[in-house]
Amino acid sequence: MSIRRKRQRPVTSRAIIAFDLDCFYASVAIRARPHLKDKPVVIVQKHLCVTSNYVARSRAKGAVQKMTPVSHALQKCPELVCIDGSDLTPFREASLEVVTAIRAWLADRAREAAAMSNTKPPFCACQRLGFDEVFIDVTELALSEIENGGAPFLFRGHVFGRTDDDELRRLLMVASQLSHQLREYLIAKTQLTLCAGISHSKQLAKLAVNMNKPNDQTVFLPDQSAEYLKTLSPRALQGFGHGTHDKIITWTKHNGKHEGIETVADVLQLFGDGQDGIRRLGTILGNEQHALHILNLCRGVDHTEVLDSGDAPKSISAEDSCRSCTTMEDVSRRLVVQITRLVSRLRSDGQLFSRRPRALSVSYRFRGDGFVGTSRSVPMPTEIVSVCCSQQNKAIPKAIESIKKTALSVLKEHAGVQEGRTFDLTLLAVGASNFSDSDSFKGNGLTTDISEFFIGKAKRIDSGKKKSSGTLHHSQTPTGVSNHVQRTDSKERSTPEAEVRCPICNSKLSGDNLMQNNHIDKCLKSSCTKRDKSAGSVKRARKSLGTRTLDSYFSKRLQR
């Protein structure tokens, strides 16, 4: 059936939606703290504001742009509320919550379309970019709805540009309807607002996303996109990064072309003359394929596909960028903090995705190395298996110890970081990758269905507000099917009295996995070790962790 459709009307263009959640970190933080809703809020990592809400943006008048120092922002807006964003857990979870909801909505919509036309459900690839952006290829779904005859031929939201291609216009009209409905659904379900850009390529969809900014959407009709692109800075093109820019600039200076590359038009003037230009740019960049891609982007040509990201990440890492780390004691302490966070995340990951990592990577950077760091990969110590697969909390300390030992020996052997040597590290990170499914895990009743994961979270968020219709969460799940894994009555997981102890403070942990993780995270934050429990030693621990005067000044302003 679908083959016939494609033969009759070959798909010459696609319909792609780019979603971008509005000031994501700030929105997530405020969602969890409703009393901050009308206050100017910034999210702080180390001494930088990484995001702010719109109240802060209007009140500080441009002083809280992306990566501005907290001190600068506070001068412009002393009433700024600073929230610590160094632990990404809430943002990572909210991001997963959003994509999960997107997939569920699309699957539901695809099933409806399939039922009407008696075909198999159209697939929409979803690709995440960072925590707050998602690309969706809705071509098949839109075509299916057009064929079913129910789709209104009207644009939803703003429209930029024009096109003479009637079929494309219809396709994008339907895509804009889908986008709007999906956005409404997401806003209702997650209380997070988002923008959308709709076009026939990832490039243009992404450019459109920023055209009408918070909580709105724009369709980019592409007939004159090339003219439009010429006026932009080439850096505005996704794929034209810092390195590409620098290499071209260096080349122009070397070759006496002092014009520079302010716009895409400048780049095309230098390299836009066909095969020869591609070859010349390829030589400059050291990669002809990349040169071709860049030049295509400059002309508005982008055939890159939306690659489905899947639910599970391919790597998990925990980093600490430090001003200065010069003693083994300091290395050891920082390492244990990052490793504990990594292990804690691997446990949740194992529960959600039934898998465990086989590689451990240790990354580090020395002072003076600029942005370049070094990383080594080694086999992941086997102690991680019981953490990921059987979810035994008592296995956590052993895994941490083992990984710590391994990481320290990596640092010693490959970086010369050891007792008696002088060094100054500015970055320490541990990561897990090369995941393998653990079959022993499956069917043992320990896995958590991903939708169940959010049902638990939604209840907590909801009870924090006022009481609403109790059955909301199940009925809101658009799939309608809850494919819960049947669970045997496992002591480790379901009974709080299972005597689980925190690897940091050794106090008894209650509640479910998430609550336990939260406790461990809190413990980590205060750097409170088992034998270091007195208030005095906590203070010492904080100091030796590298807390400086600037940080302690801001920490007074941090909202918990």
Next chain:
DNA sequence: TGGGGTCCT
């Protein structure tokens, strides 16, 4: 300039 991620070579 954080604390993450992806893919390609």
Next chain:
DNA sequence: AGGACCC
């Protein structure tokens, strides 16, 4: 393993 890119 490193480097490019993305947020």
